[in-house]
Amino acid sequence: MPQQPAPTRQRILDAADRLMRTIGLARVTTKEIARASDCSEALLYKHFASKEEIFVAVLQERLPALGPLLAELTADAGGRDTGQCLIDIARQAALFYEASTQIGASLFAEPALLERHRAALRELDAGPHKPVLALAEYLRRERTAGRIRTDADPDAAAAMLLGACHLRAFLAHFTGQPPPQSAEAFAAGLAGTLMAGLARQ
Incomplete structure (x- = not known):
């Protein structure tokens, strides 16, 4: 057949x-x-x-599903361990940026096209800032629930975690060399380091 x-x-x-x-x-x-x-x-x-x-x-x-994972956690983390959630997010983010960085990089060579693309993404309510906002919202809820420090800055923490994942992908594409660590090892180290600063004293 x-x-x-x-x-x-x-x-x-x-x-x-x-x-x-x-x-x-x-x-x-x-x-x-x-x-x-x-x-x-x-x-x-x-x-x-x-x-x-x-x-x-x-x-x-x-591409690896970063948005749905963040949407799920933002809606309801279900009492899951914050550190493990951050590992899961960092792993997905590392894989997502690894796959997506190369796709969008050429936009920056054409300012007029980049502006048109920005306008279209605004209409679609999409864009690279969305994961950062979603992760910050998740961390804000974790702070309210008392699972991370009350003086923690969710916006800075979200930018640090996702920024590190994006930089990992950028360097791999720019140098033409694979990342020195697997996504799993990188995510565990990154989330562990971040949690050391976020954990309640």
């Missing part, structure tokens, strides 16, 4: 993911994505309103 072709939306995201990784978000066009997914550009626009919407869908559906 012949194998059925993948649904159009799935083919579009598969092609977009591949092209954004190889030629960069700034250079890839919806026409190229449509051609690579074996559909017309008109059909592509029936599934996605813009290239930016495709980009957000790729981040949400093709």
